[in-house]
Amino acid sequence: MLPLDGRTALVTGGSRGIGRAIVHRLVDDGAYVHFIYHSHGQDSEALLAEISIRGGKAFASQLYIGSAQDIRRIFGVADSSLGGLDIVVHNAPRRTS
Numbered sequence: 445m446l447p448l449d450g451r452t453a454l455v456t457g458g459s460r461g462i463g464r465a466i467v468h469r470l471v472d473d474g475a476y477v478h479f480i481y482h483s484h485g486q487d488s489e490a491l492l493a494e495i496s497i498r499g500g501k502a503f504a505s506q507l508y509i510g511s512a513q514d515i516r517r518i519f520g521v522a523d524s525s526l527g528g529l530d531i532v533v534h535n536a537p538r539r540t541s
Contacts, residue, residue, distance in 0.1 A: 445474075446472075446473050446474030447473050447474065448470060448473040448474040448475040448531075449474035450474070451474070451475045451476070451530040451531060452475065452476050452477075452478070452522070452526040452527065452528065452529050452530050452531070453470045453475045453476070453477045453478070453529065453530065453531035453532070453533065454477075454478050454479070454480070454518065454522055454529050454531070454532045454533070455467050455470070455477060455478075455479040455480065455533045455535060456479075456480045456509050456518075456533070456534050456535050456536035457480065457481070457482075457509075457534075457535040457536030457537065458477075458479025458480060458481060458488075458491070458504070458535065459479065459481035459484040459485075459487040459488040459491055459504070460481075460484055460487050462535060463479065463533075463535040463536070464487070464491055466533050466535060467479050467491060467495070467502065468491075468494075468495075470531065470533075471495050471498070471500035471501065471502055472498075472500070475530075475531065476501040476502070476526065477495075477500075477501070477502040477503075478502070478503055478504070478505065478521065478522060478525070478526060479491070479502060479503075479504050479505075480504070480505055480506075480507050480509065480518060480536065481504060481505075481506055481507075482506065482507070482508055482509070482536065483506075485506060488504040488506075489504075491504070492504055503525075505517075505518070505521060509534075509536040
């Protein structure tokens with residue numbers, strides 16, 4: 445049994461860099477991961493493919509973390525699709541424009 449089996453996680457800014465590494469680690473430890481990206485759809489698709497090939501479970505959503513409406517959507521999706529969250533990693537940079 446993996447340390448995070450049965451756990452659900454949300455990672456903002458998960459498609460590239462540190463966020464991508466966090467997503468991989470959570471999936472490798474057994475978590476089902478929902479990661480958020482703002483503008484790097486191709487990177488997100490590639491990450492989902494990598495995870496699938498390795499037998500992990502994840503899905504991605506394109507949202508803007510600076511929008512209150514999108515933040516509500518994030519947690520709505522987490523409740524409806526994942527049954528809630530056990531882990532939240534806020535990795536997305538704050539954009540001012």
